[in-house]
Amino acid sequence: MNTTNTPHHEALLFIDGEWTQAADGRTLEIVNPATGKSIGSLAVASQHDVDRAVRAGHDAFERGAWRDMPVQQKARVLNRFADLFEADLEQFYQLETLNNGRPTNETRAQIGRLPQFYRYFAALALTRRSDVIPVEGPYLCYTQRVPLGVVALMTSFNHPLMILSKSLAPALATGNSVVIKASERTPLTTVRLVRLLHEAGIPKGVVNVVNGIGSETGAALASHPLIRKIVFTGGTAVGRSIGEAAARNFALTTLELGGKGAVIVFEDFDLERAVTGATFAAFIGAGQTCVCGARILVQRSIYRAFLERLREKTAGIRIGDPADPDTQLGPVISESSRERILAMLERAKADGAKVLTGARVPPGFEHGFFIEPTVLYDVDPQCEIGQEEVFGPVTVVMPFDDEADALRIANGTKFGLAASVWTNDVARAHRVAGKLEFGLVWVNDHHRLDPASPWGGFKQSGVGRETGIESFDQFSEARAVTINTSGETTDWYADGGAPARLN
Known part of the structure; x- marks a missing residue:
């Protein structure tokens, strides 16, 4: 990649509405993963900076300029922002590809949909109704949805804008203040997005940004006593520590954590379509997504034919400069990620896994953090590579005998985020989907997201939901209002004994 004219x-x-350096002046280098070269720097927020950001959000919430703004006006601001975002998409495409190394065609396909998320939640704010509760006696009981206060949004490097938008849109639509911490590796598009939010009319202090590493900046944000909810996307171990920190302050959490996605291919499904779908599931985003098709389960009768066709398909994936429209696979995010993945592959081979294709640094790509798309087969489902998240362009193919065997293998993991079922049998599709222990199940497709559909996992893949009405409601609390409509007040202490009913 030519970086001669790449700006710093x-x-x-x-x-609190101002762009500023960290109080102690510390910075970190931002690296382009396709070249390994520096493209900029980020200010590293200290605990003091985090406290300032949270208190700015809290003060803005208490002033009520956004919280108490009529919902119709809030919706207009969010729709104005969506228009600004859409008009600036070309810059976002280029910046995210530069920062996280995703091929530009992937970046365009993903980011181009994100203005829709803000419009959806603006519409939901306008149309979401409260409940009237039928209660006994002469009372009217109804609910109100009350924003939480200051919420922390902590995002990952793999889909910086998409992961942020899934929670930022409902957080703002419900009237909260936010403090955003993007991954220290990929902060650039977040910074640009916040500039547009400010331009659209979000009041001062409602949206704040702190940068830095998770163990310091992230930990300070997660443990701050004024944070009422934390949304985090990342690894299960870090998610567990964030959940523990939140619990000490009785803050709510939405945690989208690790995954070991299963792609289940039955013998009745067209082989070519199955291979095409499985390849997409495994290698989109260089496999750096919690919902990737990390385990491809293929019915034994078509197992060998599937392997041969998958080898050919994977070998044809074009590795290259992410800015080139012809590139189909970019780098992983960092040198440390590449070393970790290659070490996992060596251990997998030692455990008996066979390499169908890949498992090495592609020739000519020693600069940058590239790994060939890798397929392993004859893998023990219980070994490390069959159980642990790789987060790279690696998938394993395993045979199964029947539905029960497929479900046993698919569900035999601590994770439960995403799976897909590939079959022409409608009854089987519903039957298997209903028995999969995953929060997301696709049939004859994979990795599909819509702002109206809830997103989240079971087991150690996390808690809570992003997007959908579920997410909207989880950024508020329900208040019950009960009104005595009888026109009378019971005298509990009157002569003649207490009434028959206390409450």
Whole structure:
């Protein structure tokens, strides 16, 4: 990739409506994963900076400029922002590809849909109704949805804007203040997005940004006593520590954590379509997604034919400069990620896994953090590579005998985020989907997201839901209002004994 004319990008903190350096002046280098070269720096927020950002959000919430703004006006601001976002998409495409190394065609396909998320939640804010509760006696009981206060949104490097938008849109639509911490590796598009939010009319202090590493900046944000909810996307171990920190302050959490996605291919399904779908599931985003098709389960009768066709399909994937429209697979995010993945592959081979294709650094791509798309087969479902998340362009193919065997293998993991079922049998599709222990199940497709559909996992893949009405409601609390309509007040202490009913 030619970086001669690449500008130096600066990711500052955004606190109480002002862009600022960290109080102690610390910075980190931002690296282009396709070249390994620096493209900018980010300010590293200290605990003091985090406290300033959270308190700015809290003060803005208490002032009520956004919280108490009529819902019709809030919706207009969010729709104005969506228009600004859409008009600026070309810059977002280029910046995200530069920052996280995803091929530009993937970046365009994903980011181009994101303005829709803000429009959806603006519409939901306008149309979501409260409940009237039928209660005994002369009372009218109804609910109100009350925003939480300051919420922390902590995003990952793999889909910076998409992961942020899934929670930022409902958080703002419900009247909360937010403090955003993007991954220290990929802060650039977040900074640009926040500039547009400010331009659209979000009041001062409602949206704040702190940058830095998770163990310091993220930990300070997660443990702050004024944070009422934390949304985090990342690894299960870090998610567990965030959940523990939140619990100490009785803050709510939505945690989208690790995955070991299963792609289940039955013998009745067209082989070519199955291979095409499985390849997409495994290698989109260089496999750096919690819902990737990390385990491809193929019915034994077509197992060998599937392997041969998958080998041919995978070998044809074009690796290259992410900015080139012809590129189909970019790098992983960092040198440390590449080393970790290659070490896992060596251990998998030692455990008996066979390499169908890949498992090495592609020739000519020593600069940058590339790994060939990798398929392993004859893998023990219980070994490390069959159980643990790789988060790279690696998938394993395993045979199964029948539905029960497929479900045993698919569900035999601590994770439960995403799976897909590939079959022409409608009854089987519903039957298997209903027995999969995953929060997301697709039939004859994979990795599909819509702002109206809830997103989240079972087991150690997390808690809570992003997107959908579920997410909207989880950014507020329900208040019950009960009105005595009788026109009378019971005298509990009157002579003649207490009434028969206390409450």
